[in-house]
Amino acid sequence: MALHRMVRDERSDFRATNPGKSDAPIGDIGVTLYAYAEGRQEVSRAELLMASGESAAEDEVLAAVHQLMELGLLRATGGDPERLVAVPPATVSADLLLPAMRALQEHQREFDRAYAGLAALTPVYASSARGGMDRCATQVITDHAGVRRAIAELAAHCTKEVLASRPGGARPEEALQESQEHAARLLERGAGVRTLYHHTAQFSQPTVEFVGMLTERGAEVRTVGDAFAELLVFDGEVAVMPLRDHPAGAVVVRDPNVVDFAVASFERTWSQGTPFPYAYNREHVLSISEDLKLAVIRLLVEGYEDKVIAKRLGMSLRTYQRHLSGIMRRIDARNRLHAGYLIHKLHLLERDS
Known part of the structure; x- marks a missing residue:
């Protein structure tokens, strides 16, 4: 005991x-x-x-x-x-699990009732003025990962065409790889892809290889010399634009008025572009070089600073200064002010008018 x-x-x-x-x-x-x-x-x-x-x-x-x-x-x-x-464990299991199973079944019934009630209200909300505003609202994304997810989702649901403006010259290889994956799936589904680059992107071998892959699969790529805005448009319905003063962010716009304006801006720049040559052509390179010089001249006359001009043309400051030195030697200008006077006097901008 x-x-x-x-x-x-x-x-x-x-x-x-x-x-x-x-x-x-x-x-x-x-x-x-x-x-x-x-x-x-x-x-x-x-x-x-x-x-x-x-x-x-x-x-x-x-x-x-x-x-x-x-x-x-x-x-x-x-x-x-x-x-x-x-x-026996089976007996214990029945005693322990049956009450829990009954509770789960009751929770499921409550969930079904709540879901049915919300689903019944969805069409009412969608037809209201507030619902229409939400569909047109802009979505602000402040982090790079969020922007990537949004673009991936939009690309996955795109069925007609993607318009892409990619200013700034050569792009990082990581960005090219991600764009290649999205573009390949779009083209496989039969969607169109049109992309704009600066002329300077032609001097980046990874970009040339990327463009070669796109064009072989049916995409169209053009280059321009002057500035244009960074932009993505999916099916003419959703636009993705840079977020002001926030390099890692973006704004997703569904307002048809804003999207139509973005598409019109793209089409205007597209009409001025030349096909991206993914095979070397000396005459084309010389022509592009002249186009860049004309763009430098025009922006120089308009009074922009060197850094601004270089950024607008998608080139480094050093490359821009090399073009500027060549222009000043060609017209025998002593300084920027003198160059502006000679440009007007010699009518150097007439070719670009």
Whole structure:
């Protein structure tokens, strides 16, 4: 009886200091004790304590017995709390899981009722003035990852044509790789792809290879010398534009008035472009060089600073200064002011008019 009292006292102490212990997985000691009890018609707590062997600590054995009882795998029998009988796991599972399954079914019914109510209101909202405003609203995205996700989603749903303006000369290879994946899937679906670059993009080998892949699959690519805005338009319905003063961000526009204006701007620049040559042609290179010089002259006369002109033409400041030096040598100008005077006097802009 002293052993039985000790077991009861230890069990009370365990409950006080280890609440919720039965939530833990059944350990090796618990498995051993359950196997011992399952092989007998009934067993006492003291027998379980001795059956665990000398390697197991007494408090661990008591904890394992308590856990098995809380789970219902051991139950008292014959009105004696010290005599225990093993209960089949299937029986315990039914006792434990059936209430939870009933609760889940009730939650599912509540979810279905709520969803049905919301679905019934969706057409009402869509036909309202507020719903129409939401469909036309702009979405501001301030992080690069968010912009990439938005573009990927728009490209995945595009079925007719994508218009892309890519100013700034050569593009990073990572950006080219991502654009290639989107463009390839679009072209495979039969959608059109038209892209605008600055003339200077022709001197980037990765860009040349990228354009070659696009044109072989049916895309159209042109270049222009002067400035144009960065832009993506999907199916003439959604435009993606840079976010002002936030280089990593973008604004997604669905307002048809704004999108139509963006498309018209693209088409105007597109009409002035020349096909991107992905094979070297000396005459074309010379022609492009002359176009760049004319663009430099025009912007120089308009009074733009060197950095602004270089950015507008998609070239580095050093490359721009090289073009400017060549122009000034050709017209024998002493400085920028003198160059402006000579340009007007010699009517150098007439070719570009």
